Amino acid sequence: MSKTIEKILLEFDPENISLLPALKKISAAFGHISEKDMQKVADYFEVPLSKAYETASFYDQVQIKKQPNLVIKVCSGANCAMNNSFAVIREIENYFKIKAGDEFNAKVKLEIISCLGQCGEGPIMVINNKVYNNVTQSSVHGILEKWL
Amino acid sequence: MNKNIKIITKYWDVADLKKIKNYESFGGYKALHKFIKDKNSDKFADEIKNSSLLGRGGAGFPTGDKLEAVAGSGEKERYFICNLDESEPGTYKDRAIVDNDPHKLIEGIIILSLIIGARKAFIYINGNYGKQEEILENALEEAYKKKYWGEKILKSDYNLEIGIFSGAGAYICGEETALINSIEGSRGEPKMRPPYPTEKGLFGKPTLVNNAETISNISWIVIYGGEEYAKIGSKNSPGTKLFVLGGAVKKPGVYELPLGVTIRELIFEIGGGLAKGKEFWFAQIGGSSGRLIMEKELDAKLEFGNKDFSIGSGAILVVDKTTNIYDLLLSWTGFFRRESCGKCVPCREGTFRLWEIAKRLQDGEISEADKKAVKDILWTLENTTFCPFGKFAAAAFRDAVEKLKILK
Numbered sequence: 122m123s124k125t126i127e128k129i130l131l132e133f134d135p136e137n138i139s140l141l142p143a144l145k146k147i148s149a150a151f152g153h154i155s156e157k158d159m160q161k162v163a164d165y166f167e168v169p170l171s172k173a174y175e176t177a178s179f180y181d182q183v184q185i186k187k188q189p190n191l192v193i194k195v196c197s198g199a200n201c202a203m204n205n206s207f208a209v210i211r212e213i214e215n216y217f218k219i220k221a222g223d224e225f226n227a228k229v230k231l232e233i234i235s236c237l238g239q240c241g242e243g244p245i246m247v248i249n250n251k252v253y254n255n256v257t258q259s260s261v262h263g264i265l266e267k268w269l
Numbered sequence: 270m271n272k273n274i275k276i277i278t279k280y281w282d283v284a285d286l287k288k289i290k291n292y293e294s295f296g297g298y299k300a301l302h303k304f305i306k307d308k309n310s311d312k313f314a315d316e317i318k319n320s321s322l323l324g325r326g327g328a329g330f331p332t333g334d335k336l337e338a339v340a341g342s343g344e345k346e347r348y349f350i351c352n353l354d355e356s357e358p359g360t361y362k363d364r365a366i367v368d369n370d371p372h373k374l375i376e377g378i379i380i381l382s383l384i385i386g387a388r389k390a391f392i393y394i395n396g397n398y399g400k401q402e403e404i405l406e407n408a409l410e411e412a413y414k415k416k417y418w419g420e421k422i423l424k425s426d427y428n429l430e431i432g433i434f435s436g437a438g439a440y441i442c443g444e445e446t447a448l449i450n451s452i453e454g455s456r457g458e459p460k461m462r463p464p465y466p467t468e469k470g471l472f473g474k475p476t477l478v479n480n481a482e483t484i485s486n487i488s489w490i491v492i493y494g495g496e497e498y499a500k501i502g503s504k505n506s507p508g509t510k511l512f513v514l515g516g517a518v519k520k521p522g523v524y525e526l527p528l529g530v531t532i533r534e535l536i537f538e539i540g541g542g543l544a545k546g547k548e549f550w551f552a553q554i555g556g557s558s559g560r561l562i563m564e565k566e567l568d569a570k571l572e573f574g575n576k577d578f579s580i581g582s583g584a585i586l587v588v589d590k591t592t593n594i595y596d597l598l599l600s601w602t603g604f605f606r607r608e609s610c611g612k613c614v615p616c617r618e619g620t621f622r623l624w625e626i627a628k629r630l631q632d633g634e635i636s637e638a639d640k641k642a643v644k645d646i647l648w649t650l651e652n653t654t655f656c657p658f659g660k661f662a663a664a665a666f667r668d669a670v671e672k673l674k675i676l677k
Contacts (some may be wrong), residue, residue: 137455138452138454141437141452141503175455176454178439178456181439182396182437183437196558197600197604198358199553199557199597200586200603203517203596203597205596207596217573221446233601233603233607235356235358235440235604237609238355238361238395240359241522
């Protein structure tokens with residue numbers, strides 16, 4: 122694994138402008154960036170570890186904590202909300218006995234997200250980067266079962 | 270008013286404009302040829318100024334003024350940035366531009382960069398727009414082969430490098446100083462202005478940041494002239510605008526219309542009115558940060574500089590009477606709570622408390638203390654935050670309190 126992070130880093134010039142693109146790529150490749158890896162990023166870009174974390178922690182697409190195997194995101198933008206996305210959210214909460222936004226369950230996490238620009242086809246649900254359109258309170262069960 | 274004039278969307282349905290050949294066959298890159306032939310950047314800067322084009326990202330700042338500030342700068346090194354970090358909920362007009370006509374955007378980027386004397390241009394694209402990033406990469410490659418950018422553009426002495434910078438999921442990065450921070454490898458928090466980016470922008474150099482839709486008007490202005498452009502639309506805000514119609518309308522989608530069209534015309538003529546069996550309640554203009562417009566206000570014009578509401582990104586959400594208003598409140602407040610960057614306390618705390626109250630409203634547990642707190646929080650958001658995000662976060666909630674009487 123450590124070999125690959127070095128490989129990814131070498132794709133980038135060690136300049137500030139490449140810091141965020143590099144963080145994004147590493148996070149996408151490993152699911153998150155561990156402290157050990159973050160130190161490597163900091164060394165490569167010649168910035169303090171705190172600076173690497175400062176930038177990384179700001180962006181949704183850069184994860185600094187290990188993510189559960191199942192990450193479910195449901196859009197609550199106004200268009201999706203008008204099409205009952207909150208009912209879908211409640212359904213998922215009941216299904217897994219979790220609360221949206223909580224991180225207590227090591228296996229599954231439910232996040233409420235904002236618009237992905239697919240407003241015509243809402244509610245939008247994303248499971249581990251796979252996008253589902255027009256999800257309803259009843260259709261959500263079938264989708265979730267496929268991931269278990 | 271001629272509602273049929275199209276500047277940006279004219280050939281969207283006619284051909285696959287992603288292919289450079291097709292774009293050229295409809296007059297594409299002619300504006301760039303014209304610019305290179307004349308080599309007179311002052312002249313075209315004047316044309317853009319005369320067009321009175323206003324920034325389409327939401328704020329409606331005169332594009333010509335911004336451009337002039339960078340072009341007239343004493344610094345030699347300058348940058349151009351295309352703001353494609355579209356993330357206002359309910360808005361996908363810039364995505365539609367890339368999906369349908371990426372070369373129009375690229376042509377505009379090249380011309381604007383050359384006018385201001387930039388040798389490096391960036392396209393800052395929303396991190397969730399992976400497909401659009403690919404379309405742009407392909408279009409850029411085609412344009413590069415044709416010598417439309419790179420070294421010695423069309424055999425002239427102009428050089429320009431164009432790069433794509435993909436965001437990482439942060440709404441506030443659409444604000445130009447935050448966007449610049451993000452490219453520089455920092456947190457996407459807004460910076461104190463002045464100095465404005467036109468003076469000290471990317472890497473401390475003068476930088477012109479324009480919205481993708483604004484840029485897509487440039488080739489038209491170069492070909493037909495600023496005066497012709499100024500004749501379109503309404504007097505104070507000329508040109509056309511892309512509106513994104515959503516919610517309970519029959520025909521949701523992206524529509525290009527001259528500015529000055531009324532909200533009623535847009536919803537009931539263009540959008541076909543409300544879907545069957547639904548009754549109009551209100552419309553929200555400009556995305557999550559937009560004001561709520563009631564039936565009796567529908568004849569208001571959609572244009573920049575309107576005192577009562579801002580057209581913002583151009584998103585129009587039509588809400589019917591069956592909609593659960595508490596779901597919408599939770600949608601708005603949840604969005605602002607997540608996207609508040611945390612730099613200033615009134616915004617970080619205000620958006621959080623408002624979201625908590627919205628949750629209690631939905632659960633039916635609202636107390637008198639909450640009702641009083643809402644007033645304080647809204648005032649604080651409107652008056653004390655570092656950047657306009659606070660005002661945005663308060664707008665719809667305030668209207669819901671005053672116009673929809675949600676607390677009564």
